[in-house]
Amino acid sequence: MASRRSTPPAAGRPAPASPWRASRERLRDxxxxxxxxxxxxxxxxxxxxxxxxxxxxxxxxxxxxxxxxxxxVTSKEQLLFECFVAGVEQIRAAFREVTGLPVPARARLSAVLRHYGEAVASEFGWCMVRAEDQDLSPAMSRHIKQLKSEIDHGIRRLIREGIQDGSIEPCDAKMTAFALAGALNWIAHWYREDQSLTGAQIAEAFVAIFEGGLRPRRGPARPSARPRLRRARASLAR
Amino acid sequence: MASRRSTPPAAGRPAPASPWRASRERLRDxxxxxxxxxxxxxxxxxxxxxxxxxxxxxxxxxxxxxxxxxxxVTSKEQLLFECFVAGVEQIRAAFREVTGLPVPARARLSAVLRHYGEAVASEFGWCMVRAEDQDLSPAMSRHIKQLKSEIDHGIRRLIREGIQDGSIEPCDAKMTAFALAGALNWIAHWYREDQSLTGAQIAEAFVAIFEGGLRPRRGPARPSARPRLRRARASLAR
DNA sequence: TAGGTATCCTACTCACGGGTAAAGAGACGG
DNA sequence: CCGTCTCTTTACCCGTGAGTAGGATACCTA
CATH class of the missing domain: 1.10.10.60 (Homeodomain-like)
Incomplete structure (x- = not known):
């Protein structure tokens, strides 16, 4: 219970070498x-x-x-905030990129979600997703909430547009936005241990799932297991 | 930056009255x-x-x-752990409930996910979902990871079964499980401010989204906005 | 070379919060 | 009426970590 935040002092991993000791150039940048x-x-x-x-x-x-x-940096709090903004900015850029494109809203939404997923899988993903407003001062908390809300409403808007132009099945825009964003946000929790896929690949896979859903598409209908007992259905209804 | 964990000392909210001062019975329960x-x-x-x-x-x-x-209780850590277990147990119960039911796997999966969603929206939802292994001793961390993994693999198994019995569209079971669980887990983040829906209602809505997906079902085809520019498509491909 | 400025260090302060020692306060059996 | 067991308290310890004061060092300009 004592030494868990341990770190081999200066573990030689030359990730992105620190600009101090590293370069003798000492640029005052x-x-x-x-x-x-x-x-x-x-x-x-x-x-x-x-x-x-x-x-x-x-x-x-x-x-x-x-x-x-x-x-x-003026405080630890500000540090977290900066990380958060860095992550969010990628998503805001995605929105700017797709607005006005002459394709169905579902395609625009998918594009945004792909960027969203990549951002969450990026270095700043954790900070963006897990920046708890409880950890921040009221002022910064408000700021963060507003940025998050902006993105949320951007997604909802795309969903509504998609329903209108017929590219998205009618649904509750708010709930759907929560579901999509939630699934993507959660990437930050598990994408760390298992880096076998890139952020882009994960985002792509997720978007495919979102679009298609679990229910099998009409195709070579495979009528293997059809519901046979009504009792079972009843018990599932809870 | 100072007093944020404030709490009106003994705010009269008689939620579930504390068993101490409350009852004079002093039962040694x-x-x-x-x-x-x-x-x-x-x-x-x-x-x-x-x-x-x-x-x-x-x-x-x-x-x-x-x-x-x-x-x-022996430590704060154990306290978190107990809360976690309390939450997870609800989900494990859901799995036990559906195993062996003679319905397509997708129906069993949906039932589990409904319970899952309700559990996340419950009192212990946050602890279950956000119990960081980083906050716990290695031993407890391992234990928690194992419980989480059990649930994850339970979902994957149901997905694979669904693909086999034809009730679920073929897909990557692992990714799909992550997406579903992630969307549900995230409920713990926002279900707090807005309690206008019950946990059951949210879970129900989410399952509907999972099953159907965004793409419109073949129905009264509304051929309004079809892709018109190839340039736009290309730019979306990134 | 002197003065100024930008950068980084050593050496602190201090509050917070997890956890504990040890002493009451009842309740109960004998 | 006494010892004992259960439960709860007062009063403490102490490590950790955010944040700071003020002094070095180096670099730039005149």
């Missing part, structure tokens, strides 16, 4: 370093969770000390 | 009190998250002091 801080934080949050990651951990990853991190 | 501790913990975790909930908070809710809580 403040922005580059700042981004390195944020990316590193995102990776650590992703690995151990927000609360199990100390700023000392992040600093250690960068081969720097804590005050240095504070030189680029 | 240790078990009853123990369960009250766990339920209260679940509610608090659900409201503020695991890390933002102190044992003092939980004790205060019960109108008791911290050592009393420790009298019924």
């Amino acid at each position: 403040r922005e580059v370093k700042r981004e390195a801080v944020i990316r590193t934080a995102a990776r650590e949050f992703n690995r151990k969770g927000y609360h199990n990651t100390s700023l000392d951990d992040i600093a250690a990853r960068l081969e720097v000390t804590k005050p240095t991190v504070y030189y680029y | 240790r078990e009853v009190k123990r369960e009250a501790v766990i339920r209260t913990a679940a509610r608090e975790f659900n409201r503020k998250g695991y890390h933002n909930t102190s044992l003092d908070d939980i004790a205060a809710r019960l109108e008791v002091t911290k050592p009393t809580v420790y009298y019924y």
